[in-house]
Amino acid sequence: MSATLNPNIFRAYDIRGVAERDLTTESVVPIANSFAAMLVDAGSRDVALGRDVRASSPRIAEVFRQALSSAGLQVYDLGIVSTPMLYYGVSRFQRGGGVMITASHNPSPDNGLKLLINDVAISGDRIQEIYQGAQAGRKIVADGGAVHTTDILDTYVTELTEQACIGPRALKIAVDGGNGMSGPSITRLLDRLGIEHIDLYCDPDGDFPNHHPDPTQIDTLVDLQRTVLEHGCDLGLAFDGDGDRIGVVDEEGRVIHGDRLVIIYAREILKEVPGARIVGEVKCSDTLFSMIEKWGGDPIMSRVGHSFIKATLRENGALLAGEMSGHMFFKHRYYGFDDAVYAAMRLLEIASNVPEDAPFSTLLADVPDTxxxxxxxxxxxxxxxxxxxxxxxxxxxxxxxxxxxxxxxxxxxxxxxxxxxxxxxxxxxxxxxxxxxxxxxxxxxxxxxxxxxxxxxxxxxx
The missing domain is CATH 3.30.310.50 (Alpha-D-phosphohexomutase, C-terminal domain)
Structure with a gap:
């Protein structure tokens, strides 16, 4: 193998580095071959492939198309999608694995890989197996592989639209897509739900020209906060680069952090499913865990990281999990992966049932401040x-x-x-x-x- 791999890009739950330094074509080839072999070893026959709009993503996607199909796999190329849409494509159509090419909320020169076997994101030791296989030049060649181009945007939005239970209150919301991958799906969903929306930066652009695509950084929410106040919106929604993190501000432009969002969701789920298990991670407030107990739920604390929290959700039969970073995982009525557009839809369900004369922030009025x-x-x-x-x-x-x-x-x-x-x-x-x-x-x-x-x-x- 001619390429030298940087071992530091093989992280706890994904592969991520500077695209033109760490993920050159020569470096990606052995990684793609190693993952293809892992899929074949797991008995997978097909795999979904998606990418974001970073400049390096088409090049990396082509390497994976070649490697996966050469290993005899059926490759369902979803094109430009959010990470949750890739997860949806795997879960909804029961694919044997998935590859999402994205560096999420990282700066535009970066890129990365989120990898799934069946519908489970690999992490930890499995990520290191990819590295070891790539170092060893592991490769499987088999006949019968093919690439199928598939567009799932309408299927995805249609499922969310049909599931939504919007209440009687007419909402006006502001949306900041962060020039990431959620813009096309959230705006289409809002149009179908008949919700008035003022849009900021909803056209995907891998250079992220307006602000860094991470709603957990408060300075990225300034334009959203101003828009909410100027237009008298009920709330504002923000999304990260690949669409798995949600940010929320209330009618006064105040940031609602991830653990308090989980509180809002948990209250509603526990009304429907008393005793439900709900997961928060170690950075979440004690208030989250105490409120879940108060409402008759079973709180569980998890490690940080989307792969770890999904595993905790699955292993404990929990219905909801959330992180401070804005990753929200719904097993209640959904597939259990982190999807910011789906989380937005569930929040709009709740907000649309708040009385007309009450602000959105009343949903947290009885939650103690710390x-x-x-x-x-x-x-x-x-x-x-x-x-x-x-x-x-x-x-x-x-x-x-x-x-x-x-x-x-x-x-x-x-x-x-x-x-x-x-x-x-x-x-x-x-x-x-x-x-x-x-x-x-x-x-x-x-x-x-x-x-x-x-x-x-x-x-x-x-």
């Missing part, structure tokens, strides 16, 4: 970050309750602090919650002192 930090990112080399987290766990376990399913979630009297290693970057991710500012500052100071010392100790040992 004091939280945003995500705090601390630089820490990949080689050291997991050792730092282990040191933090060891230190605090002797002092306080620690949940260690994903890093260290350290419990204090009236709150908690989280330290975990990023799955995708050389950083530690920290977050804190308390009932008062003073408590928040105290918890943060105590944990940061330990983290700083652990980083220094790891640096000295390298």
């Amino acid at each position: 004091v939280t930090t945003p995500e705090i990112r601390v630089d820490c080399p990949d080689i050291s970050k997991f050792g730092v987290v282990d040191s933090v766990v060891s230190h605090f376990r002797a002092l306080r309750p620690v949940e260690d399913i994903d890093g260290a979630r350290i419990r204090f009297e009236n709150g908690w602090g989280l330290v975990r290693a990023s799955n995708t970057q050389p950083v530690l991710v920290l977050r804190f919650e308390a009932t008062t500012d003073a408590e928040l500052n105290a918890y943060q100071s105590e944990i940061m002192e330990v983290v700083t010392a652990a980083i220094s100790a790891c640096d000295d040992s390298v």
